[in-house]
Amino acid sequence: MAEPTEPVVIAEQGGLVVAEHGGAVLIIDRGNGPTEIMTYLLVVITLVFGGFGAVWIVHTSTDAPSSVPATLGASLLLIGIATAVIAGFLIGARRRTRQRPLSTFTPVAVIDRTHRVYRDRFGRFVVPLDQVRFTRRMQLTSSSPKLVAVTPAGTHLLKRGNPFGGGIGRVDEVLNHIVDARPN
Structure with a gap:
């Protein structure tokens, strides 16, 4: 056989x-180690920056007095979105590595x-x-x-x-x- x-x-x-x-x-x-670590870090950055950015944009759009400019909130939200996109690419790369034949x-x-x-x-x-x-x-x-x-x-x-x-x-x-x- x-x-x-x-x-x-x-x-x-x-x-x-x-x-x-x-x-x-x-x-x-x-060899997934560096990809896994970087993905984790990017997800944390996405949650922190994207979360604070979204909260600040919502807060400034409700006509409440704020000492934080809306542009700062938008910038943080954009950083969060950008890191989410990069994390998505890394997750796809990890998935492709797992699908490769041994x-x-x-x-x-x-x-x-x-x-x-x-x-x-x-x-x-x-x-x-x-x-x-x-x-x-x-x-x-x-x-x-x-x-x-x-x-x-x-x-x-x-x-x-x-x-x-x-x-x-x-x-x-x-x-x-x-x-x-x-x-x-």
């Missing part, structure tokens, strides 16, 4: 995908179950599978942990989690289970 050309998803959390392709398990980062992404690491080895993003041998563990580590600049592979050769960063894209979830447990499973 022919091997499927597209990897089969085992687990997915945010932009991190664990997929099976034949005897290999691919760890794929879709085979178009380069894996950040490969668990080669056939040869029982862990490989890096370039396909180079790193260590045998019994010498690798996957774990979460805290990041100094984020409330979300990062996913790393710990080997005797060192620690290898696989994915920086961010709170706006769903973090890394329990992908470390899934990967450790895959590593611990013995072939039939």
Whole structure:
């Protein structure tokens, strides 16, 4: 029977995908992190500037005495509308990235179950599978942990989690289970 050309998803959390392709398990980062963070910031700016702008325009149009000129309110509303449009483009870009086939992404690491080895993003041998563990580590600049592979050769960063894209979830447990499973 022919091997499927597209990897089969085992687990997915945010932009991190664990997929099976034949005897290999691919760890794929879709690279959504910066887009997710920027989208969040733009939505906040949209709500703040657009909201204040709309309130000021309504307030000045009701003939109530106001120390805030209507042009300031209109300017804030325009900033809110502009950031909403940009956020919409980013949301569309993220949606297109999620719809791309997994085979178009380069894996950040490969668990080669056939040869029982862990490989890096370039396909180079790193260590045998019994010498690798996957774990979460805290990041100094984020409330979300990062996913790393710990080997005797060192620690290898696989994915920086961010709170706006769903973090890394329990992908470390899934990967450790895959590593611990013995072939039939």
